[in-house]
Amino acid sequence: MLTDDDLEYVERVKAGDRQSFAKLVNRHQDRVHNYLMRFVGNREDAADLTQESFLRAYRSLDSYCSNTPFGVWLFSIAHNLACDLLRRRKLVEFVDINLCIEPMDPVSDPEWCCSLSEQLVFVERALATLKAEQREILVLRDQEGMSHEDISSIMGINVGTVKSRLSRSREALHRTYKKMTKNTNNVKVGCTEFGLKNNMSSRESENG
Amino acid sequence: MDKHLTEEEISDLVDNPDKSDTVGGLHLSECKICESRFYEYKKLAHMTGQLPRLKASRSVLGEILQALEDENDMGESRYSGYKTHFVSRFYYSAVAAVFVIGISLGVVISSGSEISLNNNKEHGFSYLATFTPLPLSYPCDDKESCEYLEDKL
Numbered sequence: 001m002l003t004d005d006d007l008e009y010v011e012r013v014k015a016g017d018r019q020s021f022a023k024l025v026n027r028h029q030d031r032v033h034n035y036l037m038r039f040v041g042n043r044e045d046a047a048d049l050t051q052e053s054f055l056r057a058y059r060s061l062d063s064y065c066s067n068t069p070f071g072v073w074l075f076s077i078a079h080n081l082a083c084d085l086l087r088r089r090k091l092v093e094f095v096d097i098n099l100c101i102e103p104m105d106p107v108s109d110p111e112w113c114c115s116l117s118e119q120l121v122f123v124e125r126a127l128a129t130l131k132a133e134q135r136e137i138l139v140l141r142d143q144e145g146m147s148h149e150d151i152s153s154i155m156g157i158n159v160g161t162v163k164s165r166l167s168r169s170r171e172a173l174h175r176t177y178k179k180m181t182k183n184t185n186n187v188k189v190g191c192t193e194f195g196l197k198n199n200m201s202s203r204e205s206e207n208g
Numbered sequence: 209m210d211k212h213l214t215e216e217e218i219s220d221l222v223d224n225p226d227k228s229d230t231v232g233g234l235h236l237s238e239c240k241i242c243e244s245r246f247y248e249y250k251k252l253a254h255m256t257g258q259l260p261r262l263k264a265s266r267s268v269l270g271e272i273l274q275a276l277e278d279e280n281d282m283g284e285s286r287y288s289g290y291k292t293h294f295v296s297r298f299y300y301s302a303v304a305a306v307f308v309i310g311i312s313l314g315v316v317i318s319s320g321s322e323i324s325l326n327n328n329k330e331h332g333f334s335y336l337a338t339f340t341p342l343p344l345s346y347p348c349d350d351k352e353s354c355e356y357l358e359d360k361l
Contacts, residue, residue: 018273018276021276022269022273025268025269025272026269029264029268029269030261030263030264031261032264033262033263033264033268034261034262034263034264037262038262046262047264047265047268050264050268051268051271051272051275054268054272055272055275055276055279058272058276119255120255120258120259123252123255123256123259124259127256127259138256139256141223141253142252142253142254142256142257143256143257143259143261145257148223163216163219163220164216166219166223167214167215167216167218167219167220168215170215170219170222170249170252170253171215171219173252173256174245174248174249174252177252
């Protein structure tokens with residue numbers, strides 16, 4: 001989590017050097033945005049929350065304790081803000097799948113779709129159908145590569161709960177992924193629509 | 209084969225590959241079903257890690273710094289506004305108080321001096337003992353007022 005340099009920058013910001021905060025933003029903004037985007041499932045909300053997370057971090061930098069890596073602390077701020085937003089929209093308990101899939105589904109972007117293998121398209125789609133809390137933990141663990149302890153700090157739950165929630169989320173992703181890959185016809189239509197036809201046919205011709 | 213591994217045990221093995229010599233790890237080498245699930249979990253975890261990152265807009269940094277600037281400006285103006293507001297309120301209150309006190313004192317002194325003058329002249333005791341409210345404007349050369357005053361005193 002880039003701890004050492006982060007601490008140095010944090011100290012500089014505390015001493016009044018705002019440029020160091022700009023460096024911290026530069027280092028973490030993509031990771032925070034990616035996490036929030038996949039968690040809340042909406043581009044505008046993710047952008048707003050990213051901005052708000054950094055502002056909150058800046059305002060409460062004095063209360064930051066260096067025992068926790070800055071990245072983990074920042075993610076916990078982002079987590080709290082995202083939970084507040086989802087709670088306001090009552091999406092934490094009752095996830096409306098249509099609301100989640102439609103805005104966040106990057107597969108709908110033809111350029112993005114062409115850059116992915118078919119398997120990753122399935123994974124992306126399967127991930128988008130999961131509950132917000134399941135997506136969150138999978139992104140933190142498998143995409144950000146965070147430890148169970150760090151996830152526990154971010155989400156404010158104990159390590160045992162992290163493990164059980166992670167396993168349930170993996171099982172849910174596995175089930176959805178399997179369902180999707182069984183129905184390959186639908187996916188072929190989807191990929192053709194999104195411009196994968198050329199990629200697939202070129203690979204087929206290459207294979208003879 | 210007693211029973212299959214739970215999803216939590218398999219997930220734990222995905223996160224800790226070095227646990228292959230534990231009971232769960234040994235079970236994997238004997239049970240094809242659990243082994244297959246383990247590899248599927250592992251493959252999915254790996255593919256989730258391969259998903260492209262959805263990058264933040266390049267303007268985020270600018271917006272954050274702008275928001276901080278605005279916040280600073282607002283804080284300063286709020287503080288100076290508070291000071292100005294406070295000073296002006298204090299100033300006007302003080303002026304109003306001085307004005308009211310001045311008028312009251314003026315009235316009391318002017319009427320008191322007239323009364324005490326009359327008292328001293330005719331009765332020789334303090335006007336305070338027989339103080340009667342008088343009209344604010346007390347023209348000394350007004351005949352009716354003088355008679356009224358004499359009656360009262």
